[in-house]
Amino acid sequence: xxxxxxxxxxxxxxxxxxxxxxxxxxxxxxxxxxxxxxxxxxxxxxxxxxxxxxxxxxxxxxxxxxxxxxxxxxxxxxxxxxxxxxxxxxxxxxxxxxxxxxxxxxxxxxxxxxxxxxxxxxxxxxxxxxxxxxxxxxxxxxxxxxxxxxxxxxxxxxxxxxxxxxxxxxxxxxxxxxxxxxxxxxxxxxxxxxxxxxxxxxxxxxxxxxxxxxxxxxxxxxxxxxxxxxxxxxxxxxxxxxxxxxxxxxxxxxxxxxxxxxxxxxxxxxxxxxxxxxxxxxxxxxxxxxxxxxxxxxxxxxxxxxxxxxxxxxxxxxxxxxxxxxxx
Ligand code: UT7
Numbered sequence: 001x002x003x004x005x006x007x008x009x010x011x012x013x014x015x016x017x018x019x020x021x022x023x024x025x026x027x028x029x030x031x032x033x034x035x036x037x038x039x040x041x042x043x044x045x046x047x048x049x050x051x052x053x054x055x056x057x058x059x060x061x062x063x064x065x066x067x068x069x070x071x072x073x074x075x076x077x078x079x080x081x082x083x084x085x086x087x088x089x090x091x092x093x094x095x096x097x098x099x100x101x102x103x104x105x106x107x108x109x110x111x112x113x114x115x116x117x118x119x120x121x122x123x124x125x126x127x128x129x130x131x132x133x134x135x136x137x138x139x140x141x142x143x144x145x146x147x148x149x150x151x152x153x154x155x156x157x158x159x160x161x162x163x164x165x166x167x168x169x170x171x172x173x174x175x176x177x178x179x180x181x182x183x184x185x186x187x188x189x190x191x192x193x194x195x196x197x198x199x200x201x202x203x204x205x206x207x208x209x210x211x212x213x214x215x216x217x218x219x220x221x222x223x224x225x226x227x228x229x230x231x232x233x234x235x236x237x238x239x240x241x242x243x244x245x246x247x248x249x250x251x252x253x254x255x256x257x258x259x260x261x262x263x264x265x266x267x268x269x270x271x272x273x274x275x276x277x278x279x280x281x282x283x284x285x286x287x288x289x290x291x292x293x294x295x296x297x298x299x300x301x302x303x304x305x306x307x308x309x310x311x312x313x314x315x316x317x318x319x320x321x322x323x324x325x326x327x328x
Contacts, residue, residue: 006183013070047259051168122316172292
C-alpha cells in the first residue's frame with residue numbers, strides 16, 4: 001500500500017438555519033424581560049450585528065447534515081468511501097447516540113464507518129480536525145468527514161445580556177482525504193480544566209431530571225483575558241511545528257467570538273487585518289461551527305485558493321484551545 005504523509009481538504013460546505021436575528025430584534029426581546037441592551041453596545045463590544053437561530057424542529061444533526069452534503073458534493077467523493085465521521089458539538093441532539101451516528105444514518109452511509117462526537121466546545125473543530133488528520137496519517141482511514149455543528153441558541157439564558165447576545169446556530173464541514181501532497185501541516189491542542197467554571201453549562205441528568213443549570217454561564221472578562229494570551233501562544237506553537245513564520249500564513253481563521261479578541265491576535269502575530277476571515281458580524285459566535293463556517297465562506301467567495309496556507313485556531317470551555325495549519 002502506498003504511504004500517505006498528509007491529509008488534505010477535498011471540499012467544504014456550510015449551512016445557516018433560517019431564523020435571522022438582528023441585534024435590534026434581540027434588544028426588543030430582552031426589553032420584554034426589563035433587560036436593557038442595544039445594537040450600539042453589542043457592535044462596539046463584540047463586532048456582532050446578527051446571528052441565525054434554528055427553528056424548534058431542526059436539530060444539530062439536521063444542520064450538520066446539510067453542511068456535510070454540500071462538502072461531499074463539492075468533494076465528488078462516493079458516500080460509501082467515507083470511513084470516519086467526527087462531529088464537533090456541545091449541543092448534540094441527544095445524550096446518546098452521538099450526533100455523528102445520526103448524521104451517518106441521515107446521509108445513508110452504511111459501510112460501518114467509525115462515527116463519534118468531540119466535545120471541546122468552541123475548540124471542537126480544531127480538535128476534530130487534528131484527530132482526523134492523525135487517524136488518516138496513521139493509515140487507519142483514507143477519507144473522513146469532519147463537521148462542526150451547533151444549536152447554541154438552546155443553551156442561552158435570554159435574561160442574561162452578558163451571554164445571549166453573543167451566540168448563534170450553524171454548521172460547517174470538510175471532507176479530508178489521504179494524500180502524498182500537503183495537506184494539514186501541523187496542529188497543537190491543549191486544555192486546562194482548572195478554568196472549567198468560567199465558561200460552562202453546569203447541569204447534569206440524573207434520574208431523568210436535569211440537576212443544576214443546563215444554560216450557558218460565562219465570566220466574559222476572564223474568558224477574554226485568557227483567550228487573547230493562549231491564542232497567540234498556540235498559533236506560534238503550530239507555526240513552529242510547521243517550521244513556518246507568521247508572514248507565511250495567507251489566512252487566519254480564529255474562532256469567531258469577539259472582534260476585539262480576533263483583531264488582538266492578528267496584531268500580536270503581525271498579520272494585516274485583511275488576512276483574517278471574519279464572519280462573526282453576520283453569524284455571531286457559533287461555537288464549534290464558527291471556524292468551518294468561516295472557512296467555507298472564504299473558499300466560496302474566492303479568497304481562500306488552492307495552495308493557500310490557513311491558520312485556524314479555537315478557544316472555548318474546558319478550558320480548551322488548539323490551532324491547525326492547513327495547506328488548501
Ligand atoms: O466562545 C468562547 C469564547 N468566548 C469569548 O471569547 C467571549 C469573551 N468575552 C467577551 O467577548 C466579552 O467579555 C463580552 C462581550 C462578553 C463582554 O464585554 P466586556 O467588554 O468584557 O464587558 P463587561 O463584561 O466588562 O461589561 C461592561 C459593562 C457592564 O456594565 P457596568 O458594570 O460597567 O455598569 C455590563 O453590565 O457592560 C455591561 N453589559 C452590557 N450592556 C449592554 C454587559 N453586557 C451588556 C449588553 N448590553 N449586552
